[in-house]
Amino acid sequence: MTHSDTVSRILDSAESLFAERGFAETSLRSITAQAEVNLAAVNYHFGSKKSLIQAVFARFFTPFYQMIESSLDVHEKRYPDDILSVEEILKFVSRAISKVSEGDRRRLAIFMRLLGLAYNQGQGHLRKFLQNEYRAVSRRVMELITKATPELKAEERFWRIHFMLGAAAFTLSNMEHLRAIFEHDFNAPCTEEDVIAMLMPFLGAGVRAKSGL
C-alpha cells in the first residue's frame, strides 16, 4: 500500500461519511475503519481532523474552480466582449460541477451536500476557508453576473446572488431526501439532471425580477 493510496482512501471515506452525517458527527475511527487504515494515519498524513476536513474540500473544489476558470478562459478567447446571460453563466458552473463529479453519480450529491454543510456547520470556519482559498474565481463569476444584470442596483444584486446560491445549495444538498419524497408523492422517477434543468429557469427569473426596493 503506497503513501498516496492511504491518503486517498482516507479522503474517500471522509468525504462520503462527512456528507452523510456531518463533520462533528463523524469520528476519525469510523473514517479509518471504512478506509481500512490505521487510526493514527489521519494525524500522520493530515495533522488533525480539522485539516482533514479542509483537505476533503480542497480535493473537491480545486478541480471544480479550475474547470470553471479554464472553460471561461476558452470562451472569452473565442468570443471576446461577449456578454453572458445569467443562464449561460449558470450553465458554465453546472457543467463544471458535472465534469468534476463525472463517472461517479454519487459524487454530485456529495459535492453539494458538502457545500451546504460548509455554510451551516462548524461556526463558519469552512465558509471562511473557502472564501479565502477561492476568492479569485468567485470574484470572476460575480463580475460576469454584474455584466449580465446591469439593471440591478449593486446592493440588490448582492442579495439575489445569495438567494440563488441558497436555493441551489439547499436543494442540491438535500437532493437525495427531496428526490425520495418526490418519487413517493408522484410515483415517477426524477434524476439530478431533471432537477437542475428545473432549477435554472427559477434562478434566472429570480435574478431578473422587478426590483423590490
Add this chain to the structure above:
Amino acid sequence: MTHSDTVSRILDSAESLFAERGFAETSLRSITAQAEVNLAAVNYHFGSKKSLIQAVFARFFTPFYQMIESSLDVHEKRYPDDILSVEEILKFVSRAISKVSEGDRRRLAIFMRLLGLAYNQGQGHLRKFLQNEYRAVSRRVMELITKATPELKAEERFWRIHFMLGAAAFTLSNMEHLRAIFEHDFNAPCTEEDVIAMLMPFLGAGVRAKSGL
C-alpha cells in the same frame, strides 16, 4: 426558582447556542452553564438531549404554525373563495414569523437558523419530526400555492416550492454572516426587513418562471 423557570431558562440557552454552533457542537454543559442551572436538570426535565432539541423546535414552531393557521382562517372567513397570489401567501408566512419573534430582534435570525439546521443536521431526524408534527399546516400552505399557480405542472411546482424554501432558509439562516459581508462591502446598513423585502420578488418571479421542462 419555579419549575417552569428552570425549563424556560434551559430552552432559552439551548435555543441560542444551538443556533450559534449547531446541535452536536453544543454540549449540555455549556447550555446549563449559560442557563445557570444544574447539569442534571436537562435530563430531569426533558429526558435526553434529543428530546431537548425537539422541545426547542416545538416552542418555536407551534406558535408559528398556529399563527399562520389562525390568520388564514380569518382571511378565508372574510374573503371566501379568494385566491391568494404567491406573494400574498408569502406575506402570511413572513408576518407569522415576525409575530412569533416579536420583541426580540435576535429571535428571527435564530428561528431561521434553526430551520436551516433542521434540514442539514442530525441525519434528518428533525426534518422528519417537523414534517410529522406540522403536516396539516404545510399541506394547507401547499394547497394555497397550488391554487396560486394553476399553470404549473404538479411536478414542477413541487420543486419550485423547495427552491423557494431553500433560498429562504439558506439566506435567512445565514443572515448574520451575510449582513456582515454586505455591510463591509457596501458600507451601508441592512436590516432583516430589507432582506425579506428583496427576497419576496425573487421568490415570486422564480415560481412564475417559464417552465424548464
Add this chain to the structure above:
DNA sequence: TCTTAATTCAAACGTCTGTTTCAAACATAC
C-alpha cells in the same frame, strides 16, 4: 407540623473523542 412529592445539587459513571507515543515494518540508497 408532619408527610409527601417535586426539584436541585455535586459527584460519579461508562463511553467516546482526537491525539500522542513508540516500536515494528517497510522502502530506498549506498
Add this chain to the structure above:
DNA sequence: GTATGTTTGAAACAGACGTTTGAATTAAGA
C-alpha cells in the same frame, strides 16, 4: 547487507461527552 528515512501498527492518553445516582433541598397539602 547495512543504514536511513518513511509509513504503519497497537496501545494508551487526557479530556469531553450524555447520562445516572442518591442525598439535600424546596414546595405543597392535610
